[in-house]
Amino acid sequence: MPRTPASTDVFHAVAEPRRRELLGLLSSGERPVTxxxxxxxxxxxxxxxxLGVLRGAGLVCVRPEGRQRFYHVQPEPLKAMHEWTAMFERHWTRQVDRIKARAESAASNPTKEIR
Amino acid sequence: MPRTPASTDVFHAVAEPRRRELLGLLSSGERPVTxxxxxxxxxxxxxxxxLGVLRGAGLVCVRPEGRQRFYHVQPEPLKAMHEWTAMFERHWTRQVDRIKARAESAASNPTKEIR
DNA sequence: TCAATATATTCCCATTTGGGAATATGTCAA
DNA sequence: TTGACATATTCCCAAATGGGAATATATTGA
Structure with a gap:
């Protein structure tokens, strides 16, 4: 069974905190490596x-200029991630509802045990 | 430098396609391991x-019942991921705008080179 | 052509990872 | 108690990963 290498898979690529930091930095604008x-x-x-890994995952793109290489974010793959997580959105909104309901019930019945 | 282990980090936990599949399945409802x-x-x-890794990352929760253990999704950590990716939302919407603008410009100037 | 600058790649290493097989643990039912 | 069932854990292994150091490649200017 071949595993998905960080070098081509978006999820693996951003699993590394350093790469998230790098992407975050790039999100504020194109920059040369220096x-x-x-x-x-x-x-x-x-x-x-x-940067090589991010490039392999299609998360960044290079624009050579002289001896410098300017990198910028290529957001498409992140959009896919965003959409995948959105699949679970209803779960966390429902959970918030439950918590709220519990809090309200606790407020109206102060003696009742919260559970 | 300690790396973030898949066993506690959400991004790493979800980087594994199998675990995404597992989560996807669980998203449709609580289930015992069998x-x-x-x-x-x-x-x-x-x-x-x-499941152990997902549990370690706080992505699932267990409810023991007899000799079975029912697992269900715990969405909070995914919400964090969703929000992290949202940071880049403006990038892909802007990119879509650029593509649209290009297409429109091409449509109105059919002879002009697309760039 | 040569040196300086900018960036990528290679090699080595310790650690982590997922899979397979086997085994341990816990619970119920007879 | 014993055996069947449900699930978790352990051991072993090949592969991948990230870091460090060194080196290769490309481009520019003197």
Whole structure:
């Protein structure tokens, strides 16, 4: 059974907190690698490697300019993730409803045990 | 540098496609392990192991009943993921706008090169 | 052409991961 | 108590992962 490698799978790619941080940074605008290295404070090799994974997952795109490479976010795959999680939206809204109902019931019956 | 283990981190937990499948199944309602094994067709040990990871990440909850254990989705952590991806929403909506604008411009200037 | 700059890739290593098989644990029913 | 059933855990293994250090590649300017 082949596992889905982080190098091509969006979910795996963003599972790494560092890569989320990197993406977050890029979300505020296109940047060359040097800028990322400076802002993140990581070794350059690591930044490049993480960018490589994000690139493989289609989460970022490169625009070469001279000897620099400007990276920017490619949001499509994240949209898929967003939609997958949305599948469970009704669960958490329902849960909030339950909690609210419980709180209200507790407020009107102060002696009653909360459960 | 400690990595975030799949056993406690939501993003890692959900990075595994099998676990997404499992969650998807559970999203349609609480079930005992036996039912999951039957519906998924995986070895029982694997189902239990994946459930263990999901449990560790707070994504599912157990309700013991006799010798069975009923699992159900615990949506809170997914909400966090949903919100994280939402951070990039403006990117994909903007991108759609760009694509639309391009298509419209192409439609009104049929001879112009698309870029 | 040569040196400097920007970035990617390679090699090595410790750790984690998921699968398979076997086994342990807990619960019920006879 | 004993055996069947439901589920979790352990052990072993091959593969993948991220970090560090070093090195390769490409581009620009002197």
């Amino acid at each position: 800028a990322l290295v400076r802002e993140l404070g990581w070794p350059q090799a690591q930044v490049s490697k993480h | 039912a999951l094994v039957r519906e998924l067709g995986w070895p029982q040990a694997q189902v239990s192991k994946h």
